[in-house]
Amino acid sequence: MVEIITIGDELLIGQVVDTNSAWIGKELSQAGFDVQRITSVSDKKQEIQEALESATRRAKVVLMTGGLGPTRDDITKMTLCEFFETKLVFNEEVFEDIQQFLKGRVKNINTLNHDQALVPEKCKVIRNTMGTAPIMWFDYNDSVVVSMPGVPSEMKEVMTKEIIPRLREKYQPGVIVHKTLLVHNIPEAVLAEMLTEWEDALPAEIKLAYLPAPGRIRLRLSARGKDSKILEKSIQDQVDALMPVIGENIYGEDDLPAAEVFSGFFRKTGKSLALAESCSGGYLAHLVTSVAGASDYFRGSIVSYSNEMKEQLLGVNGKDLERYGAVSQQVVEQMAGGARKVTGADYAIATSGIAGPGGGTREKPVGTVWIAWAGPHNDVLSKCFQFGKVRERNILRTSETALIELMQMIKQGKL
């Protein structure tokens, strides 16, 4: 149905990863279209032409990104002109948009910018509100070719607001309803086995996708049909049947990053939060502060990488550090309690573990992580995890797990 062509030398020499295609593929598949091929070619006329010719032979819809910058303007546009047997004409409206966009950004409109207002005569121009390159839409027979800029923010804006709605209107791919459940702490193969019976009984219009990330899985249910109300009801019935099967490992029902799910939940409690981090090394604080507005509830984090800082700033007992080691239940619980006390926060989370690659022992191999959670009634809970061998992943999993578990503990009245 759809093919994507991304244009640019930078894609072929690996200077830039083509994230545009993945984004377009995701949005289109959610809008009911199948992407059947992605092609990346260089900024050479012959290459673009060949890719365009073969794509239009196979697909109804061809979406192109890139090759529209002012410096090498003519290549993509001229290629399109030749392909559609038309010529470039000056478009007054586009030129006004360009002038408007560059106002205050540059002193004078130069020839290069002026020429961006030249568009193929046969195309419909769609205005670019976020940049200077116009979007070109070509209808031919029952098919469509669209050329968009490669700058992700410009492409995403016009895809969401203009291209996808027009494609849906033209091709009527039907209604699609999605629902995503966020599951943590169950390996994919185990989850798949747990869900076998439920999955076998899914009605034909509902498709299930497992989207795994380290320590987490997004379960996406998609229903295609004609009536969105019927589809929503059908999906909700399946979700209701699924909830008891998975249980408390479901931590969210919207397709959001863990930090945003946590932030949305925690903000509503009206409570405050502090952190004491050893192995997460600041990443846990970063996750919390990556969501705007964290200052409403977040007091701060004490990243106590050295034992002295654990003692001095968090009041961890020096003898316990010596006896049990920094990666121990005793120490991590004292860290969490200490963080609450020092900051006056309602809740505190502490992490201590062996992120790797060095530092592992027979009893505490790389990937051993203790997490403790302290609550408003002076109670402290803790758990030990075995994450794995890769430092980066251990830091990520420690931090996401710490937030998700706290949220679940509060929901279940455990803390």
Added chain:
Amino acid sequence: MVEIITIGDELLIGQVVDTNSAWIGKELSQAGFDVQRITSVSDKKQEIQEALESATRRAKVVLMTGGLGPTRDDITKMTLCEFFETKLVFNEEVFEDIQQFLKGRVKNINTLNHDQALVPEKCKVIRNTMGTAPIMWFDYNDSVVVSMPGVPSEMKEVMTKEIIPRLREKYQPGVIVHKTLLVHNIPEAVLAEMLTEWEDALPAEIKLAYLPAPGRIRLRLSARGKDSKILEKSIQDQVDALMPVIGENIYGEDDLPAAEVFSGFFRKTGKSLALAESCSGGYLAHLVTSVAGASDYFRGSIVSYSNEMKEQLLGVNGKDLERYGAVSQQVVEQMAGGARKVTGADYAIATSGIAGPGGGTREKPVGTVWIAWAGPHNDVLSKCFQFGKVRERNILRTSETALIELMQMIKQGKL
């Protein structure tokens, strides 16, 4: 010369971003090969076949990844068999590798794993030391088709150790020498203007690439020829001519992330480091601790998101907080001094700024960031930056700038 075909439905629905192609493109271009096209297709036989047919028509070398998992094994392998008019045969050596690899991971070798030892009769098998799918190398006429697994770690291992060396031997693309200079705090357009004269005088065998990231640019010089010693000398001459033009904004001469450049340098000073973070929110500590071995010199970070923490833990003067605001020279310098004092570290860095999207004012718009550096002689330096409007980018730029500037200050004897 080279085309890449990546296979998998997950690429087309945007569930996975195709990072394999970018990685292959980068490695091949550094090894002297030009990638002319990247095609992503679904796990359908006909699609793979068509992509393979047209790629082999255009390119000498076709590298394929994906579609070799045990569950859908036959699609890529059978497609290759048909294409090369051959049949699958059982390969004893591959089966031994599979048994070896799965030892301890699974209880029994099942049929699916057994069938992974079936390979096309006409191919050369290259052993996969990191997984169960063998790599298949087909020679025909003067061309080559290689099929590799899509798992990035497996693909990268075999590309680096086996495929690239073999391709270089077969096609003798000549010697390539690279040198990367890391430049910070000069906008790309300004840098390009500074380098015009030097760039115009570059000898023909040396190519220059600007690889920009937020706040930083990697300048890559590449020389192609026959004698690596001559090329290295030629590149070094150009680097020597370039150094005085750019000056102290060059912070590294190896193509490494900023945190690794910093870590490599700071470790050698034998000094210790502490942090006090407000707007960087833990990300600066994360950058430092993302490099293994940070505990050798890193004491920790006080992420003081609230004013109370700035006062209590870092000893910032409450009146100054009120008078000048948290985002001010006065406060950030006190934070840096406080972090040194509290932790006993030789050096300390403090950050305070408005990351956005909210919190900006007319005098201190979003993107205003103060950074202070305290040194072993009780001296404190500070600078104000204007980074931009995007929260994520402001956090990143604050953190990288803080590390790079400290390194430069120490090198220049300023702190």
